[in-house]
Amino acid sequence: MVSFHPFEVTIPHITYAALGAFVVLFGMFSLLIREKLYIGEACLAFIFGIAVGPYGVNIFDPRSWGDGSVETSNTITLEFSRVVLAIGVFAIGVELPKAYMKRHWKSIFFLIVPCMTWGWFVCAGIIYALVPGLNFLSSLAVAACLTPTDPILAAAVVGGKYADKHVPAHLRHLLAAESGCNDGAAFPFLYIALYLIIDKSTGNAIANWFLLLWLYQVILGVVIGGVLGWSFRHLMKFCERKELIDRQSYVAQYVSLAMLTIGICTLVGSDDLLAAFSCGTAFAWDGFFNKQTEETVFSSVVDLLFNVAAFVFVGAWMPFHDFHSPELSLSVWRLVVIGILILLLRRLPIMIALYKWIPDVKTFREAVFSGHFGPMGIGAVFISTLAAEQLTRPKGAPQNQEELLQASIQPIVAFIVLCSIMVHGLSIPFFSLGRRVHTVSRTWSRRDTLNSSAPEWTTHTRRVSRPEDVVINRDSAMERGELTPDEKLLSGRDSVVTAAESGSPRNKEKEISSTDTREEDITDGQETLRGENPPNGTEVLAEWKEGPHRIVERRAGPGEEVSLLYGCVWSIY
Template structure:
């Protein structure tokens, strides 16, 4: 009932609303909604995994659909420079920070946690750069490249996680690297992308054929939007490939010639579905957050270390690589825009999904843990959850103030509107 007022005056979005409401009704406040109690034997990991998978896949498919036609081909060079070296540098930087703060974890275990914090979350990204404030103040080239980057690097988090997990659970490094290349890259990433492209192009051809023959109306296009995203991740997950990259590739392939965008232009149903899924997802995350696990001294997890980790991650994970690489990215025209892109790296649904996926690959831990694998299983979600909570709180509001600094008049106007509203 107050969403428009909050968005227009305080520049907050459904990400913050949903998370706050989830915390209020969750087990640490109202105790009305407790997702961790649904399946006590596994800590509700399977339910959390599938909820995050559906929301992520739908969001990634939507980003692929909404990008201009041939966008991925035209901007492949820029995306390659933004995604691969930035992710790799951020992965190593966060791994080093974790090793310094948590000496009981090996560097490989730290890299496994860092893999969860490496990708930019596409759901928060879409919610922020797709808002009216960002549309007004952020250049369209930056908004599009950030959306495309967030979608691509979320799916590419698999290889970073898989090499860390293989090195942790496998006794031989040769076996670990062999599985990483064959399974992590060839089967999951490359097959996932190829599968998504083939399905997207095939579906685009079929839907255009149906349109020419009068078999489908305008309203059904939007229904196919949702059905195709679910169908893609279903096929990809069944064969064990990267379902997130498959969803993004399928969305990009479907909009390759611009036909699907033309037919759905002006339709709001898909946006409503995205909004409902996003709100439900962040309510779930708010109730899921393990506040009691943010202080486990026996594992080396204490609040001040988590706070230092969050601040260090926010300032070091992306800014330095982006400042070094922006001259090779035509969409970024100045160091200020590079600083903005480097700062912009929210963590949310993707981090929760990757950390939950990691737990499915690790042994069930004892308390106290018996080995490094069990220690990693106990530490990964409390650490990731704290950083996600901080990212949701800070990124979703501070981003708008950061944008305002590009224009002093806009900053004064925004501050005045916010002050008047609070009064």
């Protein structure tokens, strides 16, 4: 007889249920979380990853996959982050305005070259000063992982309702374009340090850096991505004209074309992230693809799923046990100081210094915002794992600088990523909460100064405590005997007649006619004034009650001044 076991509880099955439950619950309350509390999915997914990871309930441990070896864990982390980043930077390139890189190349250049170089050296100096075991070359290698802006976290932070309302469109596009291309642009910073560490000959290291990295990886990657994007853009137009492609297949290009690009570039050994961004930019260069997919929401669904999966993975991957390691010269207080200094000095000073030369950063406030929002996330994890794969792994305690760098680069980068996710992910919620608290405190302070039993509407009007404070609108021009505006206009028409025109019989007839018309208007006005009853001080125009007071409005009699008597306001109408 076959035994029946209805419950089969395994770690993968629990993982499926936990991840699915998180996505479902986040989706149910997404309007509250994202549009009212301004908390992105990245921060919550990261916290959830820590909770279900090996330092939480231990149902999701990426480091134990496969045979549990460090090589297998690094390979899984590297390829997973590669796919997530490639799809993210491809989507950024596609969603930029058409021909954006051509029209805004100067702003991108300033953010990529001087700003990234500044951040690279600043991060290296901070790490070199606070991690005694690392020399400056090793510090440069670690700093190269922290130099680029993470495209996944940047999209989660800068996007959304709050950014759409408070961040100008030109600034959002600039930060998105920067985060899309500087992950691939970080390769030169990383490999110059690695070549100098691994290769004992400085000349060979510099030659490899120019020939292998710049020419083969960077430039070839940009060319491959651009050619793929240009080719498939024209192929898509051809299929659209011949009615060979359906609407659902348009949005599938977000994933399929990005995967094709990184597959080809990985096979030939070029920069796959820069190629994916170049492909996305060339693919949507003329705006045709954006126009065809503007009513679809598939890209948003893909972004949500990949963002959640990526940050749950990073949260569970965090090497908390390595944050305090005497053999690696690491301690928690050192990492905390490094994180604070990097968040303050990595971008903010150089953005404030150069914003006048960056066309798309127009004000000092935009410079401060751009300097603050340079988050580090999946991109830093990818580059640090790539660097660890290039270095010799120690079999025990590190014996030289290369082994020490291999063992310490991931813990340092992981702690800075932890700080960046928390700070940048919660900056907008805390800023929004601060504005609300400040507004409420001002309202309370105004109400506390009202020490009167007068009606509430009087707080919005000017207080009158004496009769002479009442302002009466009087026609002072008429009292001085001056002409009214209508009479001036009528008089001006009569004075337009020139000396040459006044001699003709036709103009004389017009002058006589206008004079008669003016006399008729004056006569009618006098008759109207005679028909009105002069005010005698007893005619009541309006009467109403405000709280305990009765207010009567009437015309003032001849020679009578306005008065304020016994809670009743008497005024001239």
